[in-house]
Amino acid sequence: MNNVNLTTLKDSPLFVGLAEKEIEFLGKLLVPQQMSAGKTIYIENMAGECLYLIFKGSVRISQMLSEGEEQTLVVLGPGDTFGELAVIDGGPRAATARVIEDVEMLALSRKDYNQLSSNNPRMGMQLTLNIFRSFSQRLRRSKQDYRNMLIASINRKKR
Numbered sequence: 001m002n003n004v005n006l007t008t009l010k011d012s013p014l015f016v017g018l019a020e021k022e023i024e025f026l027g028k029l030l031v032p033q034q035m036s037a038g039k040t041i042y043i044e045n046m047a048g049e050c051l052y053l054i055f056k057g058s059v060r061i062s063q064m065l066s067e068g069e070e071q072t073l074v075v076l077g078p079g080d081t082f083g084e085l086a087v088i089d090g091g092p093r094a095a096t097a098r099v100i101e102d103v104e105m106l107a108l109s110r111k112d113y114n115q116l117s118s119n120n121p122r123m124g125m126q127l128t129l130n131i132f133r134s135f136s137q138r139l140r141r142s143k144q145d146y147r148n149m150l151i152a153s154i155n156r157k158k159r
Contacts, residue, residue, distance in 0.1 A: 006030075012079040013134045014053055017126045026127075029116065030106035041083075041097040048086025048093045050107045051131070054078050057103030061095050074138060075100065084131045087113040 006027045009015070015023050030053065035041060041052070044064055052059075058077045062070040073095060076082055082097055087110045117124025 009053065009055060009079055012053060012081070014081050014127070014130050016130050016133075018123065018130075022120075022123050022126075025120075025123075026108075026116075029112040030108055032104065033107055034104050035099045035102070037099050037101050039099045041099065042093050043096045044094065045092045048083060048091065048110075050109045051081055051083045051087045051113075052097075053081050053106045053108070055104040055106060057105075058100040059103055059105075060098050060100050062098070063095050070096065074141070081131070081134055084135050086110060088128070088131065 006015070006023055010023060015026075018026070032055075033052075037057075041059065042048070054076055056078055058075055059080075059082060060075050061073045061082055063073060065071050083093070085091065085094060087108060090110055113124075113127070117128070
């Protein structure tokens with residue numbers, strides 16, 4: 001077991017509503033990982049096994065539009081999570097994650113998430129709510145960004 005100090009990340013949306021002892025316990029399940037700028041963490045349609053919490057650095061989440069062309073969905077930094085769907089449904093990755101600047105992150109595996117949820121249903125439910133809140137906020141922002149992009153495109157065509 002790891003024992004990651006989460007003091008600097010205690011304000012992360014992932015920990016909302018969790019008691020200090022629960023956050024400490026979660027720290028024992030999180031596995032530290034480091035990757036250099038330019039490296040790919042995972043690619044779209046790859047099997048998903050864990051979610052990530054960024055400790056330091058930044059990650060770009062994107063989707064393929066056509067061969068060789070990617071659309072950036074969001075750039076994430078310290079305190080942000082990504083890859084959340086992997087622990088919820090275990091399905092393939094919906095996007096690609098690439099390191100923009102050297103990143104230190106913490107990984108929570110689907111196996112550990114499921115075990116945590118079984119052994120401590122209240123904590124598992126709070127963690128799940130936090131994951132869904134974070135994911136839904138990002139989805140809403142993306143939808144608004146897409147709408148703004150369409151409006152700008154239409155306005156350019158009218159000129």
